Amino acid sequence: MNSKYKPNIIAFLCNWCSYTGADLAGTARMKIPSSIKTIRVMCSGRIDALFVLKAFLKGADGVMMMGCHPGDCHYQKGNYNTRRRYVLLDNLFKTLGLEKKRIGLWWVSASEANRYAKVTNEYTEEIKKLGPNPTSEEIFL
Amino acid sequence: MAKAVKIKKKTEEGLHDFLKSLLDKEIIKGVFILKKMDKTGAVSYSLITDPEEFKKAVPLYPYMPVNAGKALANFTLLGKAEQPIAAILRPCEIRAFVELVKRTQGDFENFLIISLTCGGVLTLKTISEPDQDKLISQYWESVKKAEVFEHTREACQFCEHFLPLNADITVAAVGKKDLDEECLLFLNTPKGEKFAQEASGSSVSEEIETEKVQQLKKKREELKEKYVQQTETGETGMKSLVNVFAPCLGCHGCSHVCPICYCTLCEFDSKTLQYNADGLSSDLKRKGGLKVPSGNLLFHLGRMTHMAVSCISCGMCSDVCPVNIPVATVFSKAGKSLQKVFDYFPGKDAEEPVPGGTYKEEEFAEIGEQ
Numbered sequence: 001m002n003s004k005y006k007p008n009i010i011a012f013l014c015n016w017c018s019y020t021g022a023d024l025a026g027t028a029r030m031k032i033p034s035s036i037k038t039i040r041v042m043c044s045g046r047i048d049a050l051f052v053l054k055a056f057l058k059g060a061d062g063v064m065m066m067g068c069h070p071g072d073c074h075y076q077k078g079n080y081n082t083r084r085r086y087v088l089l090d091n092l093f094k095t096l097g098l099e100k101k102r103i104g105l106w107w108v109s110a111s112e113a114n115r116y117a118k119v120t121n122e123y124t125e126e127i128k129k130l131g132p133n134p135t136s137e138e139i140f141l
Numbered sequence: 142m143a144k145a146v147k148i149k150k151k152t153e154e155g156l157h158d159f160l161k162s163l164l165d166k167e168i169i170k171g172v173f174i175l176k177k178m179d180k181t182g183a184v185s186y187s188l189i190t191d192p193e194e195f196k197k198a199v200p201l202y203p204y205m206p207v208n209a210g211k212a213l214a215n216f217t218l219l220g221k222a223e224q225p226i227a228a229i230l231r232p233c234e235i236r237a238f239v240e241l242v243k244r245t246q247g248d249f250e251n252f253l254i255i256s257l258t259c260g261g262v263l264t265l266k267t268i269s270e271p272d273q274d275k276l277i278s279q280y281w282e283s284v285k286k287a288e289v290f291e292h293t294r295e296a297c298q299f300c301e302h303f304l305p306l307n308a309d310i311t312v313a314a315v316g317k318k319d320l321d322e323e324c325l326l327f328l329n330t331p332k333g334e335k336f337a338q339e340a341s342g343s344s345v346s347e348e349i350e351t352e353k354v355q356q357l358k359k360k361r362e363e364l365k366e367k368y369v370q371q372t373e374t375g376e377t378g379m380k381s382l383v384n385v386f387a388p389c390l391g392c393h394g395c396s397h398v399c400p401i402c403y404c405t406l407c408e409f410d411s412k413t414l415q416y417n418a419d420g421l422s423s424d425l426k427r428k429g430g431l432k433v434p435s436g437n438l439l440f441h442l443g444r445m446t447h448m449a450v451s452c453i454s455c456g457m458c459s460d461v462c463p464v465n466i467p468v469a470t471v472f473s474k475a476g477k478s479l480q481k482v483f484d485y486f487p488g489k490d491a492e493e494p495v496p497g498g499t500y501k502e503e504e505f506a507e508i509g510e511q
Contacts, residue, residue: 053446084497134379140432141432141437
């Protein structure tokens with residue numbers, strides 16, 4: 001594996017927990033890999049399965065979905081819907097034989113700057129091992 | 142053993158006469174049924190109120206020009222049927238209707254649902270063949286023997302849910318050797334029993350799930366394995382998925398005929414997900430080539446996230462596909478796996494919520510905590 005390979009990871013962060021957590025990680029000067037491209041959404045429940053699919057098919061090497069821990073959602077129940085949506089996508093990827101690891105769901109609360117740094121670093125390492133997304137080279141999409 | 146009525150007539154004729162007597166006595170005001178259009182062999186679903194017009198009706202004709210669940214939802218969208226109507230539906234069409242009722246797109250009230258133990262339907266392509274009559278008689282022969290008929294839809298060939306759910310009356314067809322001598326109607330509900338009093342037949346007690354029915358179920362399960370393997374999307378997932386959907390013209394016919402795809406404004410028909418010029422040129426630089434118009438796989442996978450969990454495997458999508466993509470097989474496979482995860486059987490119960498619209502707080506607790 002080319003050690004210079006830098007994956008492209010799209011992270012959808014919910015405004016109230018994960019984005020604030022990521023912000024805190026930045027203020028605390030924690031090291032966040034530059035492979036992470038964040039997109040802020042008001043609630044993880046806003047992350048449409050199509051957002052994830054489109055990012056994946058456009059060649060993103062990994063797609064992270066992040067939101068508040070279950071029970072902590074700013075809108076009471078948005079993240080429960082996200083969780084079902086992730087299960088759906090995950091199962092679809094499994095059935096169709098696509099690389100399941102390219103999508104993931106993590107709960108990161110506003111105070112968990114450490115956890116944000118940890119999961120982003122770990123996921124980047126994992127994607128590095130996996131290599132580039134084959135869809136980025138695929139013409140017939 | 143189940144309650145049944147036996148009419149000493151050819152099955153199709155017996156059913157026809159039974160419905161006509163209901164219509165004549167004005168116990169029902171209309172029949173939703175397949176009607177034959179002159180000699181061309183073309184059939185269409187029609188709502189018939191005139192007993193004279195009813196003569197052209199062909200119940201149990203082995204074609205599905207449109208999924209009747211979708212058609213029924215069409216005219217109960219704004220409210221229930223005002224007067225009692227009998228509807229002849231195939232098991233998958235009832236399931237489709239239930240799924241639509243669940244999504245507040247239709248209303249079950251005032252319908253007498255009549256279904257059959259289904260041998261499948263012939264592909265729409267065979268409707269214009271010159272020897273169509275011969276094909277249909279061959280079809281009925283194979284139904285009598287409880288065999289899988291090769292000219293039926295692929296989705297029908299591997300359908301193991303051919304015993305209807307939520308039907309008031311079930312017509313025995315699969316594995317019934319004496320189809321041409323007698324008509325056997327199973328009465329599943331009190332409503333069915335009430336209406337069946339008008340049938341000129343004798344009450345009997347019969348088994349609906351006969352040995353032949355079980356045999357066919359087994360045969361079809363085996364075929365499912367085979368078909369799913371043919372469209373295998375195993376280890377080399379992306380490549381083979383691209384291959385399966387490569388011929389797609391992007392006509393979106395599969396979504397337009399799909400009973401579950403009920404949205405009036407489909408996201409995929411809008412420009413929302415279309416790639417813009419900027420995105421295309423950056424893609425082009427990276428890949429050195431581009432399919433135009435692109436977004437095929439996004440359409441199919443996206444549609445899968447929307448409706449596969451409710452896929453009732455009617456096979457309309459494959460049947461209308463102009464380039465013969467086995468859409469139904471892939472969707473059915475994806476659907477079955479999703480239905481297992483969410484413990485859901487589409488079309489079973491109109492009160493059961495759709496998995497995508499509900500959740501349990503305690504489920505999937507380990508996800509997201511890694």
